[in-house]
Amino acid sequence: MTKPEASTVEKQLVKKPFKLFDFFYKYGTILTIALLILIFTWANPAFIDGNNLINILRSISIVTIIAIGVTISLSVNGFDLSVGSTASVANAVVISMFVWYSQNMFVAILVVLAAAILIGLINSLLIVKLRIPDMLTTLATMFIIQGIALTYTKGATVSENMVMPDGSYATGVISPLFVKMGQVPWIIVVMLVVVIVVHIFLTYTKHGRYMYIIGGNKEAARLSGIPVNKYKTIAYLLSAVLAAIGGMVLASRVMTAEINAGSPYLMDAVAAAFIGFSVLGAGKPNAFGTFVGAILIGILSNGLVMMSVPYYAMDIVKGAVLAFALGLTYYKQK
């Protein structure tokens, strides 16, 4: 029979018109990164310097960790907007544990994780039990948590030797081991571990698969006997815990707790997670893609600083390049 031959010929014919689009969909983000590196290196050869590259990786660590949390919430078709505030709380709590209460590192981290789990539970309770849409719930809790962080620190910056309300000086010190976490290479190692572990969790375990199924069609997931609420809860717990880890890394890097220090990371994290959708053609939230998204954002910020773009104009360029990267990957030919 000649049939099989005919069909292979057809296949080759079929492939051509689709290739270009597929290519851009898969590699758009990576191409943008390459393009940016070229432009920045051309503008300032110091950009490609090893030290600067490490610098970039260091600078994206916190965003990446928080963005990975957002990615997990997106995988169940949720959306955790409260991650920035959670990071602020973690930052404040961990520094205060050291400075105010002179606790050791173990206790400090444990308290932060407990707080994160509490936040995750509250989020999932509101979403799963009261059925408030994810984005609205976490929008509300974003404000609540931010307020709690502010109230907890009484609107002040927490740091070593700070003046306490009663006029005395805080006596606690931040554990040197904890401070190490915020320095190269450990800050990069923590980020890579988070990316790899979550990537394995989402891609290679049944739990990750369940989350994607829930994200793809909740109704079908439920009728297949998947405990949807349980996994949604897990997703929000993980998201809060990762945001808290991000907040602690931030704390160890700056060694203080400024007010709302975590909030600025929200938008970058969300952007990284969404850019990550299309990386290598995944078409859904995924840890590796999020990492690439964070790299894109990191390179952009770093390069713009090196090109001496004034800080007040930075967001314009940043937003434009993000739109370009997203356009490249989401543009669909009919």
Next chain:
Amino acid sequence: MIQMNNISIHFPGVAALKNVSFLVEEGKAHALIGANGAGKSTLMKVLSGAYDHYSGEIYLHGEKVTIRTPKDAKQLGIQMVYQEVDTALIPSLSVGENIMLESMVHGMGKKQFIHWKSIHEKAAEILASLHVNIPTTKSISELTLAQKQMVLIARAVSDSCKCLILDEPTAPLSQTETEELFRLIGLLKKQGVAIIFISHRLPELFEICEEIMVMRNGESVMSEKVSETSPNQVVEKMLGKPLADQYPERSSSHGEHILEVKGLSDGNMIDHLDLHVKRGEILGLAGLVGAGKTEICKALFGEADTVSGEIFINGKKVKISSPYDAVRQGIVLIPEERRKEGLVVTESVSSNLSMSNLKKFSQMGGFLNFKHEKREAERMIEQLAIKTPSSETKVANLSGGNQQKVVIGKCIETDADIYIFDEPTKGVDVGAKREIFDLITALADQGKGVIYASSELTDILGMTDRLCVIYDGEIVKEMETKTTNEAEILFYSTGGK
């Protein structure tokens, strides 16, 4: 009137149409038939402007026309009612708005404000002319599948319509609704509208159509006047071989009670229902569309607001208050609205097939065994003859009938004791129907309990050992299948006593 010449279209990995020509004549109904994935929907989507990357020409009244967008097609008076009704309706809007969507979008001209009263009046008028009784202010999300279908048809005829394409319109409809639809088709034919009718139910094609075209593997294999062919010839052309007996042999030895239900209520339609299934038995739930079969299936599966009653599995009392419990106790449900309730269309065929039984494919620590998953998926694809380029293809790219098969494959993949099938043959072609019947029979032969709910009486008669006739959420009659016939079931299912 419309002449499609040498239409070809490719998708990644498949040539969905190969040089297909199709002639549509005024005031006639044209049947389009073929196995799942043969290319029927694709051909019609080309005609209605859903694709623009095809090759070939289309002529209207001898004049060449360009149809590359849905708007092109609509301007030429070509209207299509899609197979997946849910994708074409806006659930948050009212019935009236959905019917008048087109004129609200295109027919407004310079007007900026919507005149709500006239929208609803016009919509009501159209519904009335179709003899459909749905309030236009109702929201789409409250409608049954059949009603959604009617809304879509109403939308299609709301505009000047010269050619109406109906893609498997009768699949979700009840007998009376189908008759209504046929009456309407007759009416439209008299007005000179050309009808294209896709269906897997041969008898109805022979009832209302004048012309028939059979497709196989993206090619047209036969174009004929209906009066000059026969159902057998059509099936043979469609499958490439004559159809064997439609229903498998059944052995009649049954074991112990595997499922016993006492006083099942769902707080809504079902009130104190008793029923039992034995090992190796296929129990039919017969009844018209809307009789409450789906509700019974769902209540058994813990999928209702308030389920009460006692359920015994293998003589042991179990508590089932959610689908999660049900699956853990060994019950699976093959839901009726499969695209909505059974599939993750953005995922691959293989991950859909494995989704309700991931335990089987995971090792220690919950890590997935991808090789095993793929092997099983490929086995299932072959067994059910699912037409897909590979097990990695996204389900969204499969034809309607092949999506149905994936859901059925997924449920069979689950190791359970009791299988509940809700309209398992809806939208699948006659060849695949037999494959599905074989699989169901095989389950029963392994000693599982099977509940088979359907409004297709011939299938109920062919497949089941015992049947319960459902009317208004109640079992009105229980019979041994051998001792009854279609007329008797119909009598009870229309409320006869």
